[in-house]
Amino acid sequence: MISSGAWTLFRANALCLMRRLRPVARTSPVLALLALLAPAALIVGLAWAGWRGAATMAASSDDASTAVVLTVGVVFAIVGFNVQHVSSADRSLDAQIRAAPLSRLGLFLSTVGIPFTICCLVVSILSLAFFMPLIYAVWAPPYTLIHLVLFEGAIFYAAGAVGEVLKRVTRRQPAALLALPPLVLAWVASGLATGGGAWPGVARPLGHAVLNTTIESALRLTCGLLLLLLAGVSVWISVAAFLDFPEQQTFSHVGRKLRVPGSRFGVVSSVALKRIGRNRSVQRHTLFVAFVAGTLSCLTCALLPGVAQIALGSILLLAALSVAVVPLATYGANRDSSWFWRSAPVSFATYVLGMVGAGFCAGILVVVVPTATATLPFLWAGRGPPEPGVVVVVGVTLLVATGAGFLVPCSLENASEQVLSYAALGASLAGVFAAGAWIAPRLTVLGIPELLIVAGLTLIVAGLVVAAAFLREHERRKA
Amino acid sequence: MSGLRISGATKRYGDKTVVGGLYLTVEPGVVAGLVGPNGCGKTTTLSLIAGLITPDEGRISVSGYDTVVSALDAKRNFGFVPDTPIGFEHLTVREYLELYRNLYRQPSARYEERAGVMLEAFGLLEYGEASLGELSHGIRRKVATTAALSLDVPTILIDEPTLGLDPEGVVVLRRLVRHIGSTGSAVLLATQDLTFAERVCDHLFLLYDGGLVADGSPAVLRERYQASSIEETFLAVTGMGRRIDDFERRLDAFSR
Numbered sequence: 156m157i158s159s160g161a162w163t164l165f166r167a168n169a170l171c172l173m174r175r176l177r178p179v180a181r182t183s184p185v186l187a188l189l190a191l192l193a194p195a196a197l198i199v200g201l202a203w204a205g206w207r208g209a210a211t212m213a214a215s216s217d218d219a220s221t222a223v224v225l226t227v228g229v230v231f232a233i234v235g236f237n238v239q240h241v242s243s244a245d246r247s248l249d250a251q252i253r254a255a256p257l258s259r260l261g262l263f264l265s266t267v268g269i270p271f272t273i274c275c276l277v278v279s280i281l282s283l284a285f286f287m288p289l290i291y292a293v294w295a296p297p298y299t300l301i302h303l304v305l306f307e308g309a310i311f312y313a314a315g316a317v318g319e320v321l322k323r324v325t326r327r328q329p330a331a332l333l334a335l336p337p338l339v340l341a342w343v344a345s346g347l348a349t350g351g352g353a354w355p356g357v358a359r360p361l362g363h364a365v366l367n368t369t370i371e372s373a374l375r376l377t378c379g380l381l382l383l384l385l386a387g388v389s390v391w392i393s394v395a396a397f398l399d400f401p402e403q404q405t406f407s408h409v410g411r412k413l414r415v416p417g418s419r420f421g422v423v424s425s426v427a428l429k430r431i432g433r434n435r436s437v438q439r440h441t442l443f444v445a446f447v448a449g450t451l452s453c454l455t456c457a458l459l460p461g462v463a464q465i466a467l468g469s470i471l472l473l474a475a476l477s478v479a480v481v482p483l484a485t486y487g488a489n490r491d492s493s494w495f496w497r498s499a500p501v502s503f504a505t506y507v508l509g510m511v512g513a514g515f516c517a518g519i520l521v522v523v524v525p526t527a528t529a530t531l532p533f534l535w536a537g538r539g540p541p542e543p544g545v546v547v548v549v550g551v552t553l554l555v556a557t558g559a560g561f562l563v564p565c566s567l568e569n570a571s572e573q574v575l576s577y578a579a580l581g582a583s584l585a586g587v588f589a590a591g592a593w594i595a596p597r598l599t600v601l602g603i604p605e606l607l608i609v610a611g612l613t614l615i616v617a618g619l620v621v622a623a624a625f626l627r628e629h630e631r632r633k634a
Numbered sequence: 635m636s637g638l639r640i641s642g643a644t645k646r647y648g649d650k651t652v653v654g655g656l657y658l659t660v661e662p663g664v665v666a667g668l669v670g671p672n673g674c675g676k677t678t679t680l681s682l683i684a685g686l687i688t689p690d691e692g693r694i695s696v697s698g699y700d701t702v703v704s705a706l707d708a709k710r711n712f713g714f715v716p717d718t719p720i721g722f723e724h725l726t727v728r729e730y731l732e733l734y735r736n737l738y739r740q741p742s743a744r745y746e747e748r749a750g751v752m753l754e755a756f757g758l759l760e761y762g763e764a765s766l767g768e769l770s771h772g773i774r775r776k777v778a779t780t781a782a783l784s785l786d787v788p789t790i791l792i793d794e795p796t797l798g799l800d801p802e803g804v805v806v807l808r809r810l811v812r813h814i815g816s817t818g819s820a821v822l823l824a825t826q827d828l829t830f831a832e833r834v835c836d837h838l839f840l841l842y843d844g845g846l847v848a849d850g851s852p853a854v855l856r857e858r859y860q861a862s863s864i865e866e867t868f869l870a871v872t873g874m875g876r877r878i879d880d881f882e883r884r885l886d887a888f889s890r
Contacts, residue, residue, distance in 0.1 A: 159736070160736070163733060164733070167722060167725060167729070167733050170724065171723065171724035174724035249716065249718060249719070249721035249722070250681075250684070250686055250718055251720055252720075252721070252734070252737070253684075253686055254685060254709065254712075254714040254716070255734065255737040255738060256706050256709035256737065256738060258706055399688075
């Protein structure tokens with residue numbers, strides 16, 4: 156049962172978030188309208204994509220069915236990990252509230268647990284919109300959708316638990332690693348119980364059920380998934396709320412010294428970049444995404460070589476979306492130093508461009524490590540580098556993330572803010588790629604080379620991001 | 635057992651000991667002050683009592699409740715005013731007070747009555763529906779002070795009470811703190827404002843380099859160190875007087 160204190164605190168946070176959006180709506184009514192329409196459009200878009208892809212997926216092999224379910228799991232793992240790992244209940248509230256009589260569990264639930272669960276529900280609804288046409292097309296039993304949601308929830312919470320464990324390990328609390336074996340055991344046990352095997356786990360029978368290729372025992376599948384969900388939730392709550400959290404060391408080594416460049420633009424961007432780069436959460440997060448991407452690449456190369464190229468593209472996009480939290484949060488994390496830049500002899504344009512540059516560069520820098528780890532196994536297996544198109548999409552994603560971070564700023568500690576920023580990123584990306592998909596074929600008909608079209612569209616996106624940043628910062632200064 | 639007790643509290647960050655083996659007691663009805671230079675461990679001591687950080691060694695109890703073992707019970711027995719501005723920038727002053735009261739589960743009528751009196755005394759009645767983010771640092775400090783001091787709790791902790799306050803606010807705060815002390819609550823404040831500390835506190839704890847170097851009532855301390863003020867006492871106890879003399883000699887050298 157959620158204590159009334161936790162619920163009160165969650166409601167206060169949610170109210171603050173809603174009120175934070177008011178100025179955005181005032182500044183950009185069109186964007187606000189788009190944001191309101193975006194969820195409905197996203198559901199319709201996913202349902203349409205699911206309907207279009209249903210026939211292909213229905214005809215795919217057993218391996219592919221497992222891969223489809225595993226990919227969904229990875230999406231949930233990364234979203235769950237992002238929200239849980241980077242956020243920190245102990246830092247998102249001010250000292251007066253932290254000193255109030257609220258239990259660690261209450262504090263955790265109000266700042267991470269409840270927003271985390273709402274986030275999970277929203278993403279589940281989106282995935283249902285995608286899978287519903289497939290379930291209908293292959294005449295799978297409707298309760299398969301419930302199995303899918305259980306699986307997504309289990310992966311989401313397990314990823315949150317893993318994130319919490321890693322956060323503690325990097326804060327010199329290796330005892331937290333003891334929480335990982337129960338998760339692995341639950342995965343293996345659920346796989347063995349449902350006939351999926353130890354390593355593909357419950358993903359294989361669930362893939363079969365989704366594509367209706369083999370009649371699975373619904374009861375066994377439900378039990379296996381519930382076991383997994385229970386393990387994820389209980390480990391998550393046990394680690395986050397009941398294990399003492401190690402305090403941050405105040406005096407610590409910060410790494411390479413800051414070299415301040417001569418130009419003013421360089422000063423703003425390098426200081427903002429260095430600041431976000433020295434953040435332990437960002438360092439841990441990048442390493443985790445690299446670890447996940449590398450593991451997935453190795454498993455795909457070894458177990459599912461038939462879908463290698465598609466898997467590589469998906470892994471890189473997931474890595475980009477995952478590390479997008481860094482460009483999203485660059486502006487938010489530097490908000491408290493805005494007084495410094497405003498009073499310093501630095502022009503408004505230099506400040507905005509410097510911050511946009513810092514956000515984009517931070518995104519590029521943090522995406523390099525997971526990209527390298529994801530690509531290496533494929534290169535090793537002789538399956539070639541990723542498609543150039545994927546690289547463009549990764550770059551545009553990070554660029555748009557920088558702009559979304561300006562529009563709806565988030566900090567690295569606040570889970571609710573991050574969820575909101577990710578929603579803004581999702582809406583902006585949907586808009587950018589929908590516009591790109593509409594314009595590009597029309598330009599190709601005119602005989603313009605593809606490379607030129609891509610470069611031109613990317614430049615337009617960059618221009619839009621910078622313009623949005625200027626407008627937003629201008630509004631903030633006026634307020 | 636009531637009041638506040640610290641027995642051998644130690645807090646280290648790596649090799650650096652920020653608070654080392656601190657012993658102090660604040661009895662009910664006593665207004666006590668922690669004074670000392672920057673980095674001497676005042677805020678760390680208050681953070682240890684408030685449960686924001688845990689001591690590496692020693693015990694701290696509030697109203698007989700250990701702040702580590704019975705953290706929630708201990709927290710129900712004190713109100714805390716930190717030196718940093720309050721968050722929740724998009725809540726109004728009244729909403730913030732309501733949230734704070736709710737967390738402590740205090741009776742609404744009594745809390746609102748006390749908060750209303752304090753808001754009026756601080757001149758904040760007109761700001762009731764204003765968002766915290768739109769208010770100045772000083773006004774937010776007054777709101778944080780009102781939130782904590784309106785609680786019906788046996789212990790009050792205030793970090794840098796006069797930080798950001800206007801002279802009128804300082805006078806109101808001084809009277810408030812004295813009133814709270816007179817009603818039987820234990821008050822511990824950490825401050826660098828020695829004049830404020832001397833006028834408000836019944837007992838002073840002089841901290842230097844993470845340890846307690848002297849304590850007693852302002853009058854006793856002045857007498858013990860044959861000083862005319864607490865500032866002089868402080869300079870004598872910490873040996874900072876010599877450093878200041880040296881500094882003044884160097885300044886003279888600059889101007890020559």
